Amino acid sequence: MLAETICSAVSAAGLGIAAVTAWRKRFLAATRIAAYSLVPIALVLTGVVDWVAGIAFKPTVWLGFGLLAVAWLLFATTRAIERRNGGTRKERRAAARAAQGEAVAPAASAPSLGAGLADSRPRPGTKSPQRSVAPAEDFSDIEAILKKHGI
Template sequence: MLAETICSAVSAAGLGIAAITAYRKRFLTAARIAAYALVPVGLVMTGVVEWASGIAFKPSVWIGFGLLAVAWLLFMTTRAVERRSGSTRKERRAARAAERGAAVAPGASSPSLTPGAGRAPQAQEGPKEKPQQAAAPGDDFSDIEAILKKHGI
């Protein structure tokens, strides 16, 4: 009841300001103020104000919001811990599957200790990147000097 009265008073004051603005021949601004002034009355007539005030003053609703906040906090905390540990759910799932599949059958042979056993021989590949050459002491600024000379400096 109090909320509806306040909304009606705000709308009446807004419409009064819109009338004064229209009297000063600022019709576009007056129309905009009138539109804003009609919103509280529209909310009262549709029942939104009654619904919102019913939610705002019920302790069970606030307990529900508190529980939602705790759930969100727990979710975000677990996500942060998961990211800090460096593992994702997919990695843990793959590790569990590997542990289950790691059980060796009784008649299986032991794994070979030589690297590359059971693989086809491959040609030795050289290093993928060229080793960086040590720069001479005077070469550090040669490209800068070239740019400065190009511009006449």
């Protein structure tokens, strides 16, 4: 009963503030205030206030919230430990297997080992690709800008 009285008083006060705001020719703000002030009385009429009051004063409900908090803490703790140790056991095993196995294409990395540098001449019977010679880079415009700024 006390909760319903408080909600009714809050709604009445909000509607009074909305009336004063409308009297000052601020109709949009007054409408918004009136909408907010109708929410508490609507919650009383729909029974939400009784439901919340019933939940708030039951020890079993608080025990349930406590257990939810403990479960959340356990999840968060295990997640933090997993991150610190480098992932789950399954992820570590997969990474170890990938590191032990051979490369998918071992010959693919041969040019990066330097074998291609020794023989840069085209082989007989193969058509050499036409290499376009890059024009010398022209930095004259950059030099002009730098000189203009005294650098």
